[in-house]
Amino acid sequence: MTDQTANTRTDAAAPAIRLRGLTKQFSAVHGAITAVDHVDLEIAPGEFFSMLGPSGSGKTTVLRLIAGFERPTSGTIELFGQDVTGKAPFDRDVNTVFQDYALFPHMSVLDNVAYGLRVRGVGRKERRERAAKALAGVRLENMADRKPSQLSGGQRQRVALARATVVQPKVLLLDEPLGALDLKLREQMQVELKQIQRDLGITFIFVTHDQEEALTLSDRIAVFNAGRIEQLGSPRDLYERPASRFVADFVGTSNLFDAERSGSLIGREGEHTIRPEKLSLSSEPRMGDGLRSAPGTVVETIYVGSGIRRVIDLDAGLRVTVLERNDRSRSEETDRGDRVHVSWHDEDVVALIPPGT
Known part of the structure; x- marks a missing residue:
């Protein structure tokens, strides 16, 4: 067994990334601002892991700490043990892809x-061979002689991925790399991107504020x-x-039931939620076998292509959204002002844990 094989096996036994008590504070006029607050996290080798959250939630700061662009106030960062x-960033076996491609x-x-191989002193013949192979991996082998200005946004993104992966980093960090693309190209x-990750x-x-993107791509997600x-x-x-x-x-999108509405409509204590596609509409109440109904009035109907989104004001004083599939299984047409019954199964209702518990 070679030394390289032995090191690979040793690395594979440890998490790709382990964060322990990671904290980052920034100085401000009125005292320190805590951007990352005692984060503990383990990410497995070969995992497609996303950090999801709104602006200012700490996800990008965690990525920069892993990359070495920021130093933590406290805590530790481990890379394969x-x-x-x-x-320093150049002493970590990671690479970063940014939104602007650069x-x-x-x-x-x-x-x-x-270019990255050239900086590392790899010979011209080998680096061109490895670069050509990396381009083939992102299906751009026929674009090798073009300039970036001659490529589409999606093609430039794939070039950036090839450049980041050709040096064979153990971890690839992606800071909202699809944010500059239009919707259709982003979906493509x-x-x-998922296929490239599986192949490599x-x-x-992956850092994003787009929840659909995170759901589409990830093996696991941390919501910040x-x-x-x-x-x-x-x-x-x-x-x-x-x-x-x-x-x-x-x-x-969720329908949230506060403690009062949970008690009267669901028959449970505490806060609860139910997704719009778990609700259904009917002209008469539907009860029994774990099924509950509540009367209300249609206040809006929104056509979204694959579905119909209906906004209902329940008589109990709560506004809910119902998402019906745009097929033959959906209820008859309803208009604003129509009286309806909203139904759901008890098993589709999720209890929410209060903050700090």
Whole structure:
């Protein structure tokens, strides 16, 4: 067994990234601002991991701490079992892809991809071979001689990915790399990005504020709020079983029942939530076998292509959104002002954990 193989096996036994008590404070006029607040996290080798949250939630700061662009106020950062907390960015086996791509306009696509190998002293023949292979990996082998200005936004994004991965980092950090693309191209790149990650087998850590993007791409997601991880889990876990009001409201669309409405409508104590697609409409109440109904009035109907979104004011004093599939299974047409009954199954109602518990 070679030394390289032995090191690979040792690395694979440890998390790709381990954060322990990670804290980052920035100085301000009226005292320190805590951007990251005692974050503990482990990310597995080969995982596509997303950090999701609104602006100012701490997700980008955590990414910059992992990259080495910021130094933590306290806590540790480990990369495959090695403490890299005090190491400079160039001494960490990670690479970063930013939103603006930062390609050299005067260089060909091939030379852009090979640049990192050139800086590392790799010979011309080897670096061109490796750059060509990296371009083939992102399906741009026929664009090698072009300049970045001759490429589309999605193609430039793939060149940036090839340049970041050609040096074979153990971890690839992606800071909202699809944010500058239009919606259709962004959706195409989401599919391609996931395929590239699977082909390379590299750990991807992806930062985004777009919850649909995170749900589409990720093996696991950490939802950040006020410098802390509010919930950690698979996309299905976060969507189907949000742990808090913040996660329920931020990840997708939710109908939130406060303690009073939960008691009168659901028959349970505490706060609860239910997704719009779990609700149904009918002209008569539907009860029994775990099924509940509440009367209300349609206040808005919104056509969204694949579905019909209806906003209902319940007589109990709560406004809810119902999402019906745009197919033959949906209820008859309803207009604003129509009286309806909103129904749901008890098993689709999720209890929310109060903050700080």
